[in-house]
Amino acid sequence: MVESAIQRVVACNTHAAAAGVEAGMLRRQAEALCPTGVVLDRLPEVEAIGFEMVVSAVEDVTPRVEVAEPGLVFVPLQGAVRYYGSEAEVVERVHSAVGTHGGRIGVAGGPFAARCAAAAVGDGGVMVVGDDTGFLASLEVGALGDSDLVATLRWLGITTLGELSSLPRAALASRFGQQGIEVHRLAAGEDRDPVPRLLPDDPAVEQRFEDPLETLDQAGFAARRLTHQLVSGLARLGVAAHLVVVEAEAGDGSLHHRVWRSADPFTESALADRVWWQLRAWIEAGGVPGGVARLRLAPDDLSGEGRQLPMLEHLWGTGGSEAWGRWQEVIPARMEAERSIARAQAVLGADSVLVARPQGGRLPGDRVHWRPWGEPVGSAERDPGDPWPGSTPAPTPALAPSDPPMIEVEWEEGMPVRVRLGARWEPVSSWAGPWRLTGRWWKGEGPADRYQIVTSVGAFLCLVREGRTYLVGVYD
């Protein structure tokens, strides 16, 4: 069977295997080895139907099954372990459910390690990894998939994940960007969802009040204290909640609950606000007769992000940014900033609040692709990565008038001598140029010359076109 997009073999039957065909081989090679074979295209939807019985067999053991792709499921173990009593028991049950289909099982602290473990055993086998980090360190970098990055790592002499994870993350980040951080995190066993396999017990927090809370002040205080308890408890477990159920029992025994969900994991202040809003809504609407007698916060949708954030800490822990806040404050700081910018945008209009992106160009103003803040990133007209022969060299002038004004320059034998700045004429102390700029002839523009002109009060980038001089940049 061949994946048509990459023209490589993904599966073959025993006859073909006997002829030497292997998964991963090029279609041409396979056809040469086994000319009588029939080549079929891979159909993931058909695979999904076939895989469905494996998924349902696992679902009979534990209800929480995440299907990643046909052929791969992740089973978070903590709930099942609580139910069956031990990890070995769960693994045994899953194995007896899928072993007949030749399923391979890997058990580890994180999904990436578990997947690698499953790949390492034979059909119908089970591999339980005790030490994720040690196991991952022994793997070849090919375990990260077949990307250009992996090829580059090999070329740099990094062959195992252990060698990769021993490199400083900041170094990988600066060399390979986000992708570098991602592979380093995988290699170190810190991939998505590093939820401990066993959460000690229910992380929910609850408080009863002898004297039910009736005023808003009391409720606000209690909300803040309970939130702190919950968030710091979760942080100790290395997880953060994306969803929190707020439950309140009224003095008369009636029960209220409401679910709050957030795309980013809840920080302490964000959660405290929401709990407070909810209590206030209930109290002000008279929904809790007799006051709040019991308050309970139950987290769900736990993710490992609470643990991963500190990993980013050393990425920006340099150059005086410490004074501006710690990593815990990043999400609230961004949310606050976005609210403020949105308010300014409401005053001035969408076209006055802008974000710039690099694009290719020769004049400073041309090197910027503007878009209104908050709008999706479009594609730049001109790729900044392309060579731009004749672009103005760095440093870039910090001011580049969008509509370049005329400027008076006095020339003597083709050399600038004096510039008029405001009411005064400033002598030119030195200058560089001219650099020719061919005009857009299709728009009827003639060629122009650029000059860097330096005076005692600063340097200016000027453009001379058809005898007139324009100010296109101020090196301010």
Added chain:
Amino acid sequence: MTLTQPDPPQMQDLLQLRPGWVVGLVGSPGSGLTRLGLAMLAPPARLAPVVALDVRGWLCPPAAWEVGIEPERLVVVRCPQSQAWPAVVAALLEGVRAVYAEVPAGVGDNQLRRLGALARARRSGLVLRPLRGDLPAGVAHIRVRAEAVAWEGTAQGHGRLRERRLTLQASGKGAAGMDRLLMVEDDGTDALRVVSGLAAAPAGRAAG
């Protein structure tokens, strides 16, 4: 005039924006202060978006990228109307950690004082660059005045601009009551180096 050589890090501190501080940059266009102001936004920009308020529509973001601000982290707000200016800056200071704002002519002294108080209360950093004249007294913790700018790399038609040397005078509460002269080298990258600092005599005392 008494000249002493203070510790270099202390001099560097004078050109750093801190939460709740107001820095005033005073000098004509070309004196190098826009780039200096943008460089002050770089450390807070590592955490959250920062804003540069552009009155004339002249601001050129590549200069900000060169001093170490990621393109996505710099929001440029264009505000040509001086009537809307105070309200916009106030809205920004509520949540944005660091703001570089050009001050158009026609903004009242009291409005600037109120914005300074707001920045302190919200613990936001504010860099003010008046386009004309000076800031009223008592607004800025540090007032940086451009004294001179010298460029290297160009001759009579040869070479290109490579490096500049700014002479700045820092004064105000944040400079501990002293007027200080700073020399700053800027080679077009994010490394802004204070190469020497001279402390002039404390203000109000006879120099000699």
